Structures are given as structure tokens and as C-alpha cells.
Amino acid sequence: MRSLIAQTAMDLFAEKGYDDTTVEDVAAAAGISRRTLFNYFRNKEDLALGGLTEQGELIAARLAERPDDESIWASLRSSFGVLQEIDATFERRLEIVSLLFGNDSLRAGHAEKQARWQELLAPLIAPRLPESDHRMLKARAIAATAITCLQAAIEEWVRRRGDADLFDLYDAAIEAVRRTT
Amino acid sequence: MRSLIAQTAMDLFAEKGYDDTTVEDVAAAAGISRRTLFNYFRNKEDLALGGLTEQGELIAARLAERPDDESIWASLRSSFGVLQEIDATFERRLEIVSLLFGNDSLRAGHAEKQARWQELLAPLIAPRLPESDHRMLKARAIAATAITCLQAAIEEWVRRRGDADLFDLYDAAIEAVRRTT
DNA sequence: GCACACTCTTGCACGCAGTGCAAGCGAATG
DNA sequence: CATTCGCTTGCACTGCGTGCAAGAGTGTGC
Numbered sequence: 001m002r003s004l005i006a007q008t009a010m011d012l013f014a015e016k017g018y019d020d021t022t023v024e025d026v027a028a029a030a031g032i033s034r035r036t037l038f039n040y041f042r043n044k045e046d047l048a049l050g051g052l053t054e055q056g057e058l059i060a061a062r063l064a065e066r067p068d069d070e071s072i073w074a075s076l077r078s079s080f081g082v083l084q085e086i087d088a089t090f091e092r093r094l095e096i097v098s099l100l101f102g103n104d105s106l107r108a109g110h111a112e113k114q115a116r117w118q119e120l121l122a123p124l125i126a127p128r129l130p131e132s133d134h135r136m137l138k139a140r141a142i143a144a145t146a147i148t149c150l151q152a153a154i155e156e157w158v159r160r161r162g163d164a165d166l167f168d169l170y171d172a173a174i175e176a177v178r179r180t181t
Numbered sequence: 182m183r184s185l186i187a188q189t190a191m192d193l194f195a196e197k198g199y200d201d202t203t204v205e206d207v208a209a210a211a212g213i214s215r216r217t218l219f220n221y222f223r224n225k226e227d228l229a230l231g232g233l234t235e236q237g238e239l240i241a242a243r244l245a246e247r248p249d250d251e252s253i254w255a256s257l258r259s260s261f262g263v264l265q266e267i268d269a270t271f272e273r274r275l276e277i278v279s280l281l282f283g284n285d286s287l288r289a290g291h292a293e294k295q296a297r298w299q300e301l302l303a304p305l306i307a308p309r310l311p312e313s314d315h316r317m318l319k320a321r322a323i324a325a326t327a328i329t330c331l332q333a334a335i336e337e338w339v340r341r342r343g344d345a346d347l348f349d350l351y352d353a354a355i356e357a358v359r360r361t362t
Numbered sequence: 363g364c365a366c367a368c369t370c371t372t373g374c375a376c377g378c379a380g381t382g383c384a385a386g387c388g389a390a391t392g
Numbered sequence: 393c394a395t396t397c398g399c400t401t402g403c404a405c406t407g408c409g410t411g412c413a414a415g416a417g418t419g420t421g422c
Contacts, residue, residue, distance in 0.1 A: 071362050072361060073361075109289050111292040111296050112285075112289035112293075115288075134350065134354075137333060137337045137353055137354060137357075138357030138361070139357075140336075140354075141330050141333045141355070142357055142358055142361060144329045144332070144333055145326045145330070148322070148329045149322050149325070151325070153318070156317075156318045169315065169318060172314065172315040172318055172319060173321075176310070176320075177359070178358070180319070181253070181254075
């Protein structure tokens, strides 16, 4: 039900734009009342960003399964692979991501949700780090950096209208961060 | 004028909380009308986050002045030093940052504004990178990572209620990202 | 068949954010 | 003194989000 509504919402957003689509519109298109829609989604933003929370959980679940002896960076990269397995056509994916980057408040919400992934990933990373001061901070920094590089890669991917392999871009970003003097 | 209003707003936010303070309240406390307040600030969020845009510009200005032969990471670290020079007492600083992290939409706006710093810093970083594919992407990734580590450090700093040196935390974060295998 | 409880939906009224418009007000200029 | 320009303000309106209470539909026990 939630996903049905979200689906309809995304269609409308893609068609008319986020700002020019009212919650009323979405509710009508989904055949429910405005009030009921707010029973399923906390706010309008959630209609567009709800999927991100779920994605974060998928990534965390995948990360938890990676072997302990694998390098952290390799584990993270591999965990992000979940995103490629999501069921959506190429065009749809491009459409969605463009939508998220095309609106100020959505971009903000998007950034925040991804920042929250940090909270899910860091506890899985910390145990793998050597004993030292600030271990949790370090784990958070690593998670945040990986996510940030992923985000930069996605942004570049959109900029090129999908004409590049996302993970090539991600690798380039990580390489720059870790190897540049 | 802008800063006077922002000042009053921050006082109220700190006293009653962001959500429990209406724009009306702020306008009244500043001795202007609600409508006029919106002439100075695009929205309520800007009352709390307006300073961040300016900070980003300060950092970029500082970065532009750093010598070319300095390592990028050293230049970035040094540029962030501007933040320490901002005129505010220790308590005030803690109060402000706590406010920003204590509210969902403010956290989102905060994350977004800092992400925008990326756009300012990346063009200054790119020319310093060796020729290669995806140079701009790499510059953005480096900027984003530095900012992200700064943010993680600030978060940790708040968590400890200011009982740590911000740059020690920042260094720990960067070291973890760049040295961890 | 009937009463009861439970859940899901809905309409209504409300508060607050943000905007367009047009009127007002004061200061500087000619 | 009249005009103009910029800044302020009130007003009305749209849209988001919420609390509340009234249905509507379904299952349970008697």
C-alpha cells in the first residue's frame, strides 16, 4: 500500500515537478483522502525519499554479512552493490535521481537520509578497526566518506545522464580521496 | 540588520526550541512585521542556517590563498581554521551547534548547506590534481570528504559537550579515512 | 441475529510557513 | 512643494501537517 502510493507520487512528481504537485493531487491519484495519505507518510518529502531509509537498511544488512578479514573499503563497496539490484529500468532510475537533485528541499532531505546511513554502518565498522582513541568517530568518518563518495559518483552519473559505470566513478572518487597527497 | 534578526532568532530558538518558535515570535522580538522578516530571510530555516553560507565563502576564500605547493589536505585543514576565528563564546557555539543537530529539518538543511561548500571548494582543488579522468569528480570527492570529516568531528565535539579539541578530532577522522586499509 | 470491540478511513477545523499584491510611509531629490 | 524611490506593512490566499471525532467495515462472543 505504502509503495503503491509512493509509486503514484513519483509518477506525478516526474510529470509535473515536485513543487507543482500537491499532496491533494497525490491522494486523489491514489484514490484515497489527503488525511489517509498522512497516515502512511509523515510528510510530503517522505513520498519521494521513503525508499532511501529502506536502501540504507539493505546496505547495512549486506555489510553485516561480509567476512571480517575483508578490507573495510572492499566491504563497503560491495555492500553498495545492493543499489544496482533494485528493480527499476534505467530511465526510471535516472528520472528518480534527477528528481531528488532537482529540488532544494529534496536535496536536503536526501543528504540527511544518506547521512543517517552512517548511523547504521558505523557500528558494523567500528569492531573491525584497531584499538585506538576515537574509534567510533573513526568508524563514522569512514562510513560517511564512503557514502559521500557514492553520492558524488551518483551526482556525476546523473550529470552524464547515465553514460558511465557508477562503480567506475565511485572507484575514481575513493582513489582520489585515499591516494591523493 | 540581517544579523540582528538572526541573533534574536537564535536566542528564541535556544530558549524555546526551533519548532516551538513561530516566525511571528521572531518578528515581534525583532520589532518588525512577519512580512518584513521574509524580506530578509527566504524562510524560517535561513534564520538558523544563514551563517553557514557565509562560512563556506570564508573557507573558500582562505583556500584560494593557500600556496600551490602545499598538500591539498593540509590546505583544506588550514582553511577550516577560519571557523575557530568566528566571534562567539564557547557556550554560544555549543548552543548553536546543538540546536542545528537537535532538529530534523535543521539537520537536513545543515547537511545540504555544507554539501554546497563542495561546489565552492572543488574548483579550487581541481587545478591542483594531476591530469587524469574524472578530475572534477575527484576534486568534488576530496572536498566532500574533508567537509564530511569536519562534520563528523563537530558532531563528536558536541557529543562530548566541547570537551576535546576540534582539530584533534578532525585529524583522527581524516587519518582513519586515509590510512585505514 | 445482535451487540461489542477493533482498525482503517475520512471530513473538519485549526495553526503555521511562505507568497503576491497593493497601499502606506519617510527621506532624498529636483 | 511635488515626485520618486526604497522599505515596510497588512491582507488574502495556497499548501503542509495535525488533533479530533465521527463513520464504515470486519471479526468475535453470546
